[in-house]
Amino acid sequence: MDETQSNSRKLEKYRRMQRIRQFEDLAESIHAQGEIPGALHTYAGMEASGVGSCMALRDDDYMVGNHRSHGHPIAKGASLRPLMAELLGKASGVCKGKGGSMHLSDFSIGSLGETSIVGSGVPVAAGAALGAKLKKTGQVALCFFGDGATSEGAAHEGMNLAAAWCLPAVFVCENNLYGMSTPVADAVPVKDLADRAKAYAMKSIIVDGQDVDAVEKAVTEAVDHARSGKGPVFVETKTYRYGDHAVNMGRNLTPRQGEEEQWKARDPLVIYRQRLEEEGVDPAVLDTIESETADEVADAIKYARDADYPQAEEAFDDVFTDRLPVPDHLTA
Amino acid sequence: MDETQSNSRKLEKYRRMQRIRQFEDLAESIHAQGEIPGALHTYAGMEASGVGSCMALRDDDYMVGNHRSHGHPIAKGASLRPLMAELLGKASGVCKGKGGSMHLSDFSIGSLGETSIVGSGVPVAAGAALGAKLKKTGQVALCFFGDGATSEGAAHEGMNLAAAWCLPAVFVCENNLYGMSTPVADAVPVKDLADRAKAYAMKSIIVDGQDVDAVEKAVTEAVDHARSGKGPVFVETKTYRYGDHAVNMGRNLTPRQGEEEQWKARDPLVIYRQRLEEEGVDPAVLDTIESETADEVADAIKYARDADYPQAEEAFDDVFTDRLPVPDHLTA
Amino acid sequence: MAKATFLEAIRQAQHEELERDESVFMMGEDIRCNVFGTTTDFVEQFGKERILDTPISENGFIGAGAGAAMVGMRPIIDATISSFLYPAMDQICSIIAKSRYIYGGQARLPLVIRSCMFYGNSNAAQHSDRPYAMFMNMPGLKIIAPATAYDMKGLLKAAIRSDDPVLCFEDSTCWMSKSELPDDPDFIIPLGKGDIKREGSDITVVAVAGAVPIALKAAAQLEKEGISLEVVDPRTLVPLDRELILQSVRKTGRAICVDPAHMTCSAASEISAHIAENAFDALKGPVLRVTTPDTHLPFSPPIEKPLYPSVERVVGAARRLMNAQQPVEA
């Protein structure tokens, strides 16, 4: 990769992290005003984990994520309008208003679901990798899940299958130190989540989840390994969740004494901007990215606000391929 | 342990292995004659694994097993009559004719179920260990399961919980090289099943599963560790299943080229009798054990044959504490 | 006696039973931090040993509840949201429902599995389940689904004292409803006894969980039109108070089953089939069901809300039943 390419890649990483951060900041504020129904699990603090991982993927590679679903699709390049419209429950939302905040999955960029049942995405990712292997397409399936998810049987079975069958899958465990209110050390008997991989004789990598370059490098190594037929890889990104488990859970579930400040001092966007400036990037370029992103997010909000809600009958679409009969009380 | 004690212990181990072998040999032959309904999963070849493990337990320790259920209760000291009566579906069977061959669980000797859903016993054992810990009784819960079972989410979740909570549990993985027709290497990505324990930072021990003394020693170490509050232990017994997965599956599911002969050359009963004789035990003593056991098994068969089948209404007992109402067509 | 909410009733029931019996303990995800308000101050009062936060592994800890129960404990397992019972179906169906039976009565499983049905508020399909009917089809599980704080307290206490496994489904649409709660520490409502929530003469409305307040509102509204609804709340779904339902239908001659769950193979269907089989001679018209149609629950509020049973739908069904000479549909 020559200097310019590498430079534009870096700016793209910065742009995607900005997109996530600004998208969520705005979402949080309009959620507070009651414009977004349901719960809101933000990704703030974890942007480098998602963006670094997705930058290591080909456009046609697959991705599966979880309830903390805003960051993953944006990291993989999804457009913001359908995502924001989804948060507002509109018909032009990426899931036609059926999914909402926990399920911002954009299949057009290779996403195969952001599933809010903890651990449940892992077998799906293994299956996508199996599909790629059977079809010999050279695609890889990457799965994001949390530290807490590693205790679920689904995660175990999915990773075991991927290892037993040597599938082209990459498992990115975003260790943000908590599962809801529960500190990782209380719920997980291993020091590093990467140790989970030993149960499958699976290659594992631990990486600083605040450093988008480091994450990209680690996941690139993992993806290359998987794509070349050497089997799945487990990547642990050590990161941190700034907010409550979800906005609007009524209280901060996690007492943290100073922890938050420590982590915010290594905010992935701040340290990356610093690095880019140190590397000689003109601050004005970065400012432009930030303001362009602000415009993009504002446009997404406007789009979402202007959009229509789905019609009553649409509740009966997509249970199956054919629309279900709509009951009388909803047609009259 | 002084010489005599140790001697009587050794004879007891030999007796229990004989009991299992002879009980099953007879069961197999009357199953062939149609006297035992349903499937029959024999433990032949694996006796040292069960007996060595159970000899390491206190009488009041708990045990959970699986579908290959004949060996475990006999190893822990259950009487043969109710077990054989159960195989024949009689009311005086250990499970009143409700369980049959896959579920020979005798609660009077600390058994908490031989459960035929693969992997499903592991959370139960973790829970029994939790109960013992909460009640501070010093009891340990030991769980038998197969190599194949380690791929199940239930097994993962149960072991993870035991490790996270530092419970007094011992997980004995009886690696008999196959899960049904599937060689362990095809289904399990690790070389030693004991590597599964690394996902929980759990102590593990690998032992020759044909050598009852070695198994007892290893499991004693594990039990001591668990009982003293240091957390659960994973023990892998390397062993072998002589028969088909289950008698009467219509064909031998497992092609084996010479493997069987190799393992039979290290038959746990044969090598143990040799060792005892080498250690100076009078062969007549061992012969007596064998013939006493034969009498015991013959008595169990007679008892079972003479016993009554349950009455139709008994099908409605033990769904709940109170008998369910019996439907009309069964009372008339 | 003081008025308190449904959630407070859960808290009180647990608190009283934890105080009464040392073998009672609680486990679940994030219960120490008291997410929904049913474990306020429990860690302080009962200690971390009896109030256990679990790893995220429903099959593991629900199964561990079974093991603990088999050795003499009485776990109250908080599975948070009913949708999280699916990952635990292995232990619920194969171990908890069947162990007593398959071991011929040797196993005893005194345990309670609580979970809330978290629907109606844009939680989307993966979090909005109301799956009690699935468990009704599996013998060996007692099931309570109370609709009032009073019933909740009495039934949950009975469940904790029961020697059989009990699933407790907590309808989140009832969370804030209030009752006077008895403070007699031995106040219990026996499992299996339904309750006539309102007497009436024209139509029996058998309503499940969150459908009970809806049925009661419909009854109040229809009274003005001269239609008298009798509202029967089974409260316990297993064992179901089948006789109470029949008695009511034999009196009124008409029945509507209202159930917030999906229609097919629902509790409403079971109750309807039970009536059609055993009180047919009393029936003056079809047995109607008002349920959630067999679609998933969407996130978007304007299309989610109209899917559930509502006062209007119950009123509509009742009117049609009273007029029905011609064919009728719910």
Added chain:
Amino acid sequence: MAKATFLEAIRQAQHEELERDESVFMMGEDIRCNVFGTTTDFVEQFGKERILDTPISENGFIGAGAGAAMVGMRPIIDATISSFLYPAMDQICSIIAKSRYIYGGQARLPLVIRSCMFYGNSNAAQHSDRPYAMFMNMPGLKIIAPATAYDMKGLLKAAIRSDDPVLCFEDSTCWMSKSELPDDPDFIIPLGKGDIKREGSDITVVAVAGAVPIALKAAAQLEKEGISLEVVDPRTLVPLDRELILQSVRKTGRAICVDPAHMTCSAASEISAHIAENAFDALKGPVLRVTTPDTHLPFSPPIEKPLYPSVERVVGAARRLMNAQQPVEA
């Protein structure tokens, strides 16, 4: 056309679809060794790549089936015995049933999950489940439960070609029954179409899976007494051919629902409720159910066998229905 068994019908359906469509593949535990005879010579013909033995991890490989389907494959997943679906309920209920919906139609899940219902032969409670009703309560899953080799072949082929997920419940009591099987590679029976297995005029018997041959035997026996049964086999449980059932009941005026599963919240209950709601005016008597009572299935043959629906029980129900002036019970 040649006579072949139900198991052979499964084999043929799979074989033809594997040949026809490269994206079809199979996975399951020990399928290569052909345990029940539905994959004879498949490894030799289609290779190990398309005939995959899985680790023992139903949730994992059924979920992997979902992932593979989402990327364009058409997995046939053999879950062996229906009882092993419980460990996989997480993926079946939360992923397979809901993904298409929750992602607004972006996901497509063309997959088939086969499992046999292994009851009646002393397999004890943990292996004898017939759990289709649970899945009927979960929107998003199509369900077939054929009773003949002919229906099995045609429906399984339709299931494999369907773009929706289909659960296929194979009643082991039907394994050895034979039909003439069409060898037209495009022979399919559309999902959702029931079948009148025998015409009659007095009573509609809606029979599910293994209950169909029982109902037919009862019909033959009752013919001699002058009672004429119409046997309706829904074949597909989701979508259910509700109109066909109503048509028959409107003709006969009487109905019995026969179902080998447990009574409460069963398919039989759903069908009964459907009739009581939508064909009430045609009914001359109660809608009876003949099911397995709500107990578990014991190992011991003399107490297991009498629990299931039998010819005698259907005959008894029919006689009572024809005589019924006085109250009737099934």
